Amino acid sequence: MTTTEGGTVLIVDDDREVVRTYRRYLETSYDVREAYDGEDALTKLDESVDVVLLDRLMPGVSGGEVLDRIRERDLGVRVAMVTAVDPDFDILEMGFDDYVTKPTSHDELRSTIDELLSLNRHAEDVREYHSLLAKRAALREGKSTYELERSEAFADLEERIESLRCTLEAEAENYTDDVRFVATLRAIDDEAVGGNADG
Amino acid sequence: MAEGDARSEGYPLCDALPLDVDTLDPGMNVLISGPAMSGKRDLVFDLLAPSEPTDPIVVMTTDDPAPRIHAGFEDRGVRIDPGTFRVVDASGAPGDDDPTVHRVNSPADLTGMGVAFTEAVEEVGSPPRLRLGFVSISTLLQYVDAERAFSFLHVLSRRTSAAGYLGVYSLDPTTHEDRFVNVVTSIFDAAIELRETDGTREIRVRGLSGVAPEWAEFPY
Numbered sequence: 370m371t372t373t374e375g376g377t378v379l380i381v382d383d384d385r386e387v388v389r390t391y392r393r394y395l396e397t398s399y400d401v402r403e404a405y406d407g408e409d410a411l412t413k414l415d416e417s418v419d420v421v422l423l424d425r426l427m428p429g430v431s432g433g434e435v436l437d438r439i440r441e442r443d444l445g446v447r448v449a450m451v452t453a454v455d456p457d458f459d460i461l462e463m464g465f466d467d468y469v470t471k472p473t474s475h476d477e478l479r480s481t482i483d484e485l486l487s488l489n490r491h492a493e494d495v496r497e498y499h500s501l502l503a504k505r506a507a508l509r510e511g512k513s514t515y516e517l518e519r520s521e522a523f524a525d526l527e528e529r530i531e532s533l534r535c536t537l538e539a540e541a542e543n544y545t546d547d548v549r550f551v552a553t554l555r556a557i558d559d560e561a562v563g564g565n566a567d568g
Numbered sequence: 569m570a571e572g573d574a575r576s577e578g579y580p581l582c583d584a585l586p587l588d589v590d591t592l593d594p595g596m597n598v599l600i601s602g603p604a605m606s607g608k609r610d611l612v613f614d615l616l617a618p619s620e621p622t623d624p625i626v627v628m629t630t631d632d633p634a635p636r637i638h639a640g641f642e643d644r645g646v647r648i649d650p651g652t653f654r655v656v657d658a659s660g661a662p663g664d665d666d667p668t669v670h671r672v673n674s675p676a677d678l679t680g681m682g683v684a685f686t687e688a689v690e691e692v693g694s695p696p697r698l699r700l701g702f703v704s705i706s707t708l709l710q711y712v713d714a715e716r717a718f719s720f721l722h723v724l725s726r727r728t729s730a731a732g733y734l735g736v737y738s739l740d741p742t743t744h745e746d747r748f749v750n751v752v753t754s755i756f757d758a759a760i761e762l763r764e765t766d767g768t769r770e771i772r773v774r775g776l777s778g779v780a781p782e783w784a785e786f787p788y
Contacts, residue, residue, distance in 0.1 A: 461683050461686065462683065492719070495718075495719045495722050495723065496715055496719060498722070499714075499715050499718040499719060499722075499751065500715070502718075502750075502751040502754055503714075503747060503751050506746075506747045506750040506751055507747060509750075510746070510747065537722070537726075538726070541723075541726030541727070541729070541730055542730055544723065544726055544727040544730050545727070545730045545731055547686040547690075550682060550686065550723070550727050551679060551682045551683055551686060553723050554678050554679045554681075554682035554720065554723055555679045555682075557678060557716060557719040557720060557723065558677075558678045558679045558716070
């Protein structure tokens with residue numbers, strides 16, 4: 370995961386008209402795939418998909434069941450539930466990363482997808498931050514302060530750490546939103562499983 | 569960042585530390601670090617429930633099952649009331665339904681721990697002040713790799729910071745590589761270290777402005 374722009378979105382809805390509308394909203398910015406029922410969704414889903422828009426109520430395999438099977442496969446994909454009624458149940462418990470209420474607009478759909486993509490990127494940033502800190506700790510173990518102070522590469526590393534730290538602190542303001550906090554942890558959980566398509 | 573009185577006031581420690589530290593700022597995350605049997609767990613509990621407890625408490629545990637956590641706080645005079653006290657128990661120990669306990673199957677389920685934490689906070693009324701304890705980072709490391717543990721702790725600690733809560737986490741540095749200890753310490757605003765030399769227990773704080781990082785005696 371993932372490109373800074375675009376990303377691959379799988380639209381899952383049994384109403385072909387809805388799928389067509391979403392495709393029109395999304396295809397200029399994302400690589401779009403379509404599925405018309407749960408089984409179809411599971412066959413069209415692979416590691417290259419970043420976000421799934423999943424209709425909750427479909428004939429056959431329901432959205433909830435599809436979600437469970439997506440999670441079992443550890444694909445590192447973010448899933449937004451699309452629902453006609455405001456979810457009065459706990460979407461966190463169900464394992465969704467976000468939700469969209471029908472009818473939705475072009476702007477709402479895109480901002481939901483962009484949020485979910487940024488969440489994956491954020492999880493990636495935390496991981497990168499860890500790896501830079503580990504690198505710095507390793508250098509400090511092996512070299513004297515004098516050597517490090519004269520090293521351009523070390524100064525460069527310090528700069529990258531500081532810049533990433535600021536990025537992470539700014540993004541952390543969003544964690545007071547429970548849905549986002551939990552979705553970030555899920556992205557972290559997913560990431561380490563190795564199911565993501567890392568470029 | 570802090571708004572309103574409840575949020576801007578510090579978290580009183582009421583002499584829990586034998587150092588010149590009376591309060592900790594809202595949003596702070598503190599690491600308690602020391603070898604086995606050095607009193608880390610007691611110190612975590614003391615910081616969460618000093619002699620005049622006033623704040624809601626959430627304790628996340630990966631090792632001690634909920635009843636032991638309850639006992640530790642009852643010893644400190646805390647009433648185990650589901651309106652103000654919650655345990656997220658990821659120890660894997662079975663237990664009866666308890667309104668103060670949120671069970672998670674395993675510390676490997678980081679998402680599950682996150683969900684349980686948000687539920688616990690919600691159930692105590694999403695208060696403007698809260699003290700979170702996490703025991704322990706060392707046990708967490710037995711279930712997930714260093715990278716995942718780091719990421720989880722980073723996200724959790726920032727979540728409580730953003731809300732103005734106080735976070736207190738314990739770690740036994742002798743069971744991990746120095747490198748991991750260095751890296752994970754950088755998540756925290758301050759580190760309180762415990763050690764024992766010749767039968768004397770000592771303590772020092774690093775990272776708190778105005779407090780010299782010098783060892784002081786810390787009697788049992």
